[in-house]
Amino acid sequence: MDILDFTVIAIYLVSLLILGFCLRGQHSKEDYFLAGRSLNWEPLVLSIMATQLSAVSFISAPAFVGFREGGGLIWLSYELAVPLAMLLLITTILPTLYRSGVVSIYDYLEKRFSVSTRIGISIVFQFSRAFATGIMVYALSIILQGTMQISSWQAVMLIGVITLLYSLQGGMKAVVYGDAVQMVIIVMGTAICIAFGLHALGGWDSFLQLLPSERVSAINFSSLGLNGDSFGFLPMVLGGVILYASYYGCDQSEAQRALSAKSEVDLKKMMLANGIFRFPITLLYCLAGLVIGTLAFNDPQLFAQIPKDNPDWLMPIFILSYLPHGLIGLLVVAILAAAMSSLSSAINSLSAVSLEDYFKLTRREKKEGHYLKSAKIAGFFWGVLILILSLNAGDIAPTVIEAVNKVGSVFFGPVLAVFLLGILSKRVNSVQVNRALICGVATNLIFAFFVSEVFWFWWNITGFVSTVIPALFQSFFFSGKKREIPDIVQPEIRKLRSDKLVVTVLLGYFVLLVFICYSLPAWLL
Numbered sequence: 001m002d003i004l005d006f007t008v009i010a011i012y013l014v015s016l017l018i019l020g021f022c023l024r025g026q027h028s029k030e031d032y033f034l035a036g037r038s039l040n041w042e043p044l045v046l047s048i049m050a051t052q053l054s055a056v057s058f059i060s061a062p063a064f065v066g067f068r069e070g071g072g073l074i075w076l077s078y079e080l081a082v083p084l085a086m087l088l089l090i091t092t093i094l095p096t097l098y099r100s101g102v103v104s105i106y107d108y109l110e111k112r113f114s115v116s117t118r119i120g121i122s123i124v125f126q127f128s129r130a131f132a133t134g135i136m137v138y139a140l141s142i143i144l145q146g147t148m149q150i151s152s153w154q155a156v157m158l159i160g161v162i163t164l165l166y167s168l169q170g171g172m173k174a175v176v177y178g179d180a181v182q183m184v185i186i187v188m189g190t191a192i193c194i195a196f197g198l199h200a201l202g203g204w205d206s207f208l209q210l211l212p213s214e215r216v217s218a219i220n221f222s223s224l225g226l227n228g229d230s231f232g233f234l235p236m237v238l239g240g241v242i243l244y245a246s247y248y249g250c251d252q253s254e255a256q257r258a259l260s261a262k263s264e265v266d267l268k269k270m271m272l273a274n275g276i277f278r279f280p281i282t283l284l285y286c287l288a289g290l291v292i293g294t295l296a297f298n299d300p301q302l303f304a305q306i307p308k309d310n311p312d313w314l315m316p317i318f319i320l321s322y323l324p325h326g327l328i329g330l331l332v333v334a335i336l337a338a339a340m341s342s343l344s345s346a347i348n349s350l351s352a353v354s355l356e357d358y359f360k361l362t363r364r365e366k367k368e369g370h371y372l373k374s375a376k377i378a379g380f381f382w383g384v385l386i387l388i389l390s391l392n393a394g395d396i397a398p399t400v401i402e403a404v405n406k407v408g409s410v411f412f413g414p415v416l417a418v419f420l421l422g423i424l425s426k427r428v429n430s431v432q433v434n435r436a437l438i439c440g441v442a443t444n445l446i447f448a449f450f451v452s453e454v455f456w457f458w459w460n461i462t463g464f465v466s467t468v469i470p471a472l473f474q475s476f477f478f479s480g481k482k483r484e485i486p487d488i489v490q491p492e493i494r495k496l497r498s499d500k501l502v503v504t505v506l507l508g509y510f511v512l513l514v515f516i517c518y519s520l521p522a523w524l525l
Contacts, residue, residue, distance in 0.1 A: 007149075008329030012336070039260045041269040046180035048248070048257050048274055049281065058335065059140065060187050062193075063286040063311040065215065066293020073213035073286055073309075074231045076517050080152065080219075081240025083506040083513070085248065086275030088241065090268050090502055093249040094258045098267055104356035105255045112422040114430035119361070120437065121418060122353050124411055125252055129475050130382060132408070133346040134389025140335055141390065148332060159336065159343065160387040164350030166428045187281060190288050190333045193315065196322050197291035201298070208524065210294050216524045218246055225455025232455065239457035242464050243405070246412035248274075250419050253349035275506055279513055292318050320353040346386060351378035406456045413463025414440030421468065427475035435474065 064071040103109050106125070110118035139154035148155070201207045223232030248254045248271070261267040292314060296302045305317045319331045355378045414437050421428045421436075428436075442458045443466035455463075 002325050004326045005329030005332065008326060009333055009336070012333045025069055039257075039262060039266070041261060041266040043180045044257050044261060044266070044270045044275040046183045047275070048254055048270070057285055058190065059315050060313050061282065062289030063314045065286045065289030066291070067289070067306065067311040067314045069294060071289075073218035073290070073517075073520060074220060075289075076218045076279075076282065076520075077220070077231050077233070077236040078240065079447050080233075080513055080517065081237050082244055082278050083275040083510045084237070084241045085244035086271045087503060087506040088245045089249040090271050090506075091499060092272065092423055093245070093419055094267055095264055096254070097249075097255060098259055098261070100266055103259070103260070104353045105250065105252055106353060107356055109418065109422060113418075113433055115361075117418065117430050117434055117437075119357060122357055124250075124351055124415070126350055126412065128408065129251070129253060129346055129350060130386050131389060133343060134386045137343055137386065137390035144335060156387055156390050160383060160390075164368060169486065173395060184329070185333060187284065189333075190284050192323070192327060193318065194284070194288050194291050194333070197288070197295050197318070200295055200322055201291065207294060209293060211290060211524060212294065212297065213521075213525055215290060215293070216521045218520045219514070223455075224342055225458055228431070228453045230455045230457075233456050235457040235461075239409070239460040242416055242460035243409060243412050243457070245329065246416035246460075247408070250412075250415045251349075252353050253346055256349050256352060259429075268499075271504055272505065276509060285352055289292065291320070292339055329417070343383070343386060347379045347383045350382040351375050354378050354382070360434060409456050409459040410444045410463065413444065413460045413465075415469040417464045417467035417471070421471050423477065425472070428471045428476070432474040432478070434469050436467045436471035439470045440464070 049321035061075060065073060065075050091345060097105050097108055100108050100111070102111075104122070106118045106122040109121060137156060137159055141152060141159060144150065144155040144158070145152060150158070198204060198207055201210065219233055220231055221233045223229040223235075225232045249258075258267050258270065263378070295318070296306060298312060302321055304318065306313050319328055323331060352375070355375055358374075358378075378391070417440060418433055418437055421433055440463045444463040447454055447459055447462055448456070
């Protein structure tokens with residue numbers, strides 16, 4: 001890297017600080033945590049995609065597809081369930097949470113069930129999200145060490161200090177608009193890498209001739225994920241629906257964006273657009289992986305620089321080896337953007353949940369001026385904790401995408417089950433749902449530690465089922481005090497013609513994705 005690259009990086013970081021400064025001036029918790037419920041769907045959809053797709057996907061997805069042993073386009077199986085998960089959320093959870101007027105989605109569980117239900121799930125969210133974000137920041141700091149020639153702690157501080165300053169100043173509005181800019185940079189950076197990779201290979205036709213045939217299979221109908229195998233069609237779709245529905249609808253870091261929409265119509269447009277546009281962006285990452293991985297296998301000098309036990313170095317080493325100065329700086333900005341997107345989202349959502357929990361438990365009066373000051377203190381605390389975790393993440397980072405999703409799959413099913421039981425069932429009470437939640441998590445822990453033959457995507461199903469069945473069984477056969485949320489809003493699909501269109505579009509899109517994944521080998525070979 002030279003002075004031009006560092007100038008590009010400096011301009012980007014200063015711009016983020018200016019963004020946070022310009023968006024300051026919040027007057028209430030809704031302003032700070034939900035941007036006053038004033039955001040249009042366009043920046044919101046870029047924000048949620050940035051958090052999920054740019055966190056480490058810019059680095060790890062191409063590495064998995066193009067270089068990792070046993071990898072390839074099977075990565076696209078992760079995307080098949082997204083339209084179905086968005087359909088579930090649009091018609092049940094998110095409209096209900098939006099109409100309830102809550103800031104922390106776990107506040108809904110308190111109104112519907114009890115404080116114990118709310119606190120239990122919010123604590124799981126807080127520490128799992130902080131841990132997962134710390135790993136993501138660590139993974140990307142390793143990449144920055146190689147590209148910018150700085151130490152581990154310097155890389156973490158570079159990511160952390162700037163992100164803390166702009167996110168604490170501007171609240172959710174700064175997070176959303178910052179994420180939107182970062183998503184655009186990530187997509188541009190990926191396209192640039194593809195163009196330079198194809199040029200180095202001699203063009204598209206040369207790339208197709210050199211492309212390893214074993215890396216183009218994108219769907220596996222034969223694997224059921226029950227004999228130590230993985231990435232089968234059924235577990236990826238069935239488990240994926242629960243994984244994504246729980247992540248986007250029952251995780252404060254993502255659901256908070258839905259609650260920031262200026263209307264329920266914008267909320268639905270946001271989720272519909274996410275269900276449609278996630279796949280093309282992931283496909284772009286995969287194409288980058290195929291092109292650059294093929295180049296690495298045919299360029300001994302590039303191949304020799306990539307550690308055999310850490311394919312995540314594929315993209316950074318390619319950037320340093322093949323891109324001109326200036327563009328190297330832009331791509332380093334893309335890596336910084338990836339880390340900052342995850343960190344800023346986590347800081348804002350964690351401070352929202354922890355602060356709401358604190359005021360609920362202490363029953364202290366929430367004066368707006370004091371609340372906003374407390375929100376920034378809580379955000380600072382979580383930011384520092386995440387950075388400390390990232391400095392000590394150790395060997396977990398090289399498999400960060402799979403590791404985070406694998407750990408999350410222990411909890412995704414039970415958490416989604418609790419929310420759906422609260423919305424769709426009037427019979428289940430707090431004691432019953434708390435017992436069921438413990439049953440669901442315990443079941444998945446048994447699978448995680450003692451049943452290695454079952455692919456971990458199935459844990460989303462086992463956790464969901466082993467929570468729903470005990471809860472419904474108790475509600476039908478054991479009487480107890482029932483507590484319903486005031487003015488509970490049931491899904492109203494039949495009353496909204498637009499929802500019928502949404503159902504048709506997302507179901508049709510799911511079928512299209514399956515067809516595309518099935519046909520990719522024939523198109524590429």
